[in-house]
Amino acid sequence: MKDRQDKSPFDREAQYNAKRRAVIFAAGAAFRRRGYHNTSMVEIAKSLGLSKAALYYYVKSKEEILYECHIMVYSAMDVCVKAAKGQTGLEKLSRLYGEFARLLTRDGLALLADVDSLKGEFQKTVLARRGKIERAVTRFVKIGMHDGSIKKSDPKVTVFFLMGALNWLNVWYESDGRMSGDKISQAFVAQMSEGVAA
Amino acid sequence: MKDRQDKSPFDREAQYNAKRRAVIFAAGAAFRRRGYHNTSMVEIAKSLGLSKAALYYYVKSKEEILYECHIMVYSAMDVCVKAAKGQTGLEKLSRLYGEFARLLTRDGLALLADVDSLKGEFQKTVLARRGKIERAVTRFVKIGMHDGSIKKSDPKVTVFFLMGALNWLNVWYESDGRMSGDKISQAFVAQMSEGVAA
DNA sequence: GATTTAATTGACTTTTGGGTCAATAGAATT
DNA sequence: AATTCTATTGACCCAAAAGTCAATTAAATC
Numbered sequence: 001m002k003d004r005q006d007k008s009p010f011d012r013e014a015q016y017n018a019k020r021r022a023v024i025f026a027a028g029a030a031f032r033r034r035g036y037h038n039t040s041m042v043e044i045a046k047s048l049g050l051s052k053a054a055l056y057y058y059v060k061s062k063e064e065i066l067y068e069c070h071i072m073v074y075s076a077m078d079v080c081v082k083a084a085k086g087q088t089g090l091e092k093l094s095r096l097y098g099e100f101a102r103l104l105t106r107d108g109l110a111l112l113a114d115v116d117s118l119k120g121e122f123q124k125t126v127l128a129r130r131g132k133i134e135r136a137v138t139r140f141v142k143i144g145m146h147d148g149s150i151k152k153s154d155p156k157v158t159v160f161f162l163m164g165a166l167n168w169l170n171v172w173y174e175s176d177g178r179m180s181g182d183k184i185s186q187a188f189v190a191q192m193s194e195g196v197a198a
Numbered sequence: 199m200k201d202r203q204d205k206s207p208f209d210r211e212a213q214y215n216a217k218r219r220a221v222i223f224a225a226g227a228a229f230r231r232r233g234y235h236n237t238s239m240v241e242i243a244k245s246l247g248l249s250k251a252a253l254y255y256y257v258k259s260k261e262e263i264l265y266e267c268h269i270m271v272y273s274a275m276d277v278c279v280k281a282a283k284g285q286t287g288l289e290k291l292s293r294l295y296g297e298f299a300r301l302l303t304r305d306g307l308a309l310l311a312d313v314d315s316l317k318g319e320f321q322k323t324v325l326a327r328r329g330k331i332e333r334a335v336t337r338f339v340k341i342g343m344h345d346g347s348i349k350k351s352d353p354k355v356t357v358f359f360l361m362g363a364l365n366w367l368n369v370w371y372e373s374d375g376r377m378s379g380d381k382i383s384q385a386f387v388a389q390m391s392e393g394v395a396a
Numbered sequence: 397g398a399t400t401t402a403a404t405t406g407a408c409t410t411t412t413g414g415g416t417c418a419a420t421a422g423a424a425t426t
Numbered sequence: 427a428a429t430t431c432t433a434t435t436g437a438c439c440c441a442a443a444a445g446t447c448a449a450t451t452a453a454a455t456c
Contacts, residue, residue, distance in 0.1 A: 016402090033314075037315070038314050040444085041443075041444065042444095050404075050405090052443095052444085052445085053446080053447085054403075054404050056446080057403065062443095062444065113311065114233065116232045154385055157389070160367075161363045161366075161389050164364070164367065164369075165360070165362040166362070167365070168359075168363075168365050168366065169358075171311060172358050179355070187352055187355045187356075191355070191394075194392065194393050195390070195392050196392070197392075214432090238413060238414085239413075240413080240414095248435090250415090251417090252435070254414095254415070254416080255432090255434070259414080259415075260414065
């Protein structure tokens with residue numbers, strides 16, 4: 001029996017984790033569309049063919065779901081940061097920005113603004129993760145300013161500007177489904193790149 | 199008695215309207231900071247030194263307050279649109295964008311994303327107003343593409359990109375209060391302008 | 397096929413916060 | 427001073443939705 005427990009479809013723990021992730025993902029999609037407070041646990045459950053009570057077998061609270069949604073995006077973003085190679089700062093930034101855009105379009109992840117609905121440690125952690133991402137982007141911008149590929153200005157405002165455009169993607173993308181995620185991503189990179197290039 | 203009723207401090211109706219506006223403005227500020235659903239009517243009332251019940255003398259419901267908050271910004275934006283003069287499309291767009299940014303920083307108005315918390319006619323109207331603004335901005339962009347001041351691309355994506363950056367302003371501005379509204383506005387115009395210029 | 401463990405549920409409790417209303421205080425008018 | 431209209435309140439009510447739990451079904455193990 002031991003030799004079967006590790007293999008995907010029969011490994012209880014893996015199954016559990018997969019289902020837990022599905023819950024969080026489904027909730028995230030709903031949060032992105034209608035917002036955290038306009039989405040009830042019953043709706044989330046129904047979208048998965050479950051009852052509300054079943055959700056609590058996988059998560060401790062609704063707030064925990066929101067927390068995990070945030071962590072999911074920031075983790076994916078961390079991966080992007082590590083993977084963003086390039087000669088110049090501008091090149092690195094372009095790669096990164098494009099990957100961020102793809103996360104939000106192709107992968108259906110949501111960069112939720114609703115941090116205020118998180119309390120205490122949850123909120124603290126999420127803000128820290130967001131700060132980490134912002135610092136990583138800022139670093140790229142500064143590298144670019146140093147190597148001459150990005151024009152000099154206040155890096156913080158630049159980063160907020162760029163991240164804001166990204167956040168807004170959640171609101172309008174897929175309401176306006178005629179454009180593919182890759183197309184959007186390209187357009188965003190172009191727009192961003194022209195805006196900051198020296 | 200008739201000759202005194204029109205003068206500000208004694209005109210009952212003007213007084214009422216001023217108080218009503220104060221309610222909406224205070225609520226808007228709170229919504230911007232903590233979000234619509236994280237702000238209770240009691241909190242709004244207390245911030246004005248009133249009890250919850252008194253609010254209902256000025257508004258019909260919390261939803262109506264949110265609605266009026268939206269309308270307030272879009273009305274101010276409409277004024278900006280009308281006032282945005284310039285030789286080229288890029289110039290018009292720059293003026294407009296700068297004024298938008300000032301609305302959100304200097305004037306303390308909030309461009310709330312929380313449209314999903316509005317129902318029925320309220321939501322319909324707000325979305326229409328938002329659409330109107332977006333079309334106005336799009337028009338400027340197209341003019342610029344025509345007169346050669348703005349580089350050709352998908353206007354819709356460009357506009358969403360720019361409006362997104364603006365929306366995000368609500369989230370971070372004033373948490374990071376070391377920069378004046380005018381400075382931010384200038385930086386945003388520069389960033390935008392470089393991004394779209396031919 | 398009996399037993400243990402995992403997964404799920406219906407029915408319930410609890411909390412939060414929006415909204416109401418009759419009663420009261422305050423201003424202006426007579 | 428009495429009256430009328432404006433403004434405000436405390437004490438309720440109520441609905442929605444989060445969260446709990448004992449009981450049940452499904453799945454795996456013996």
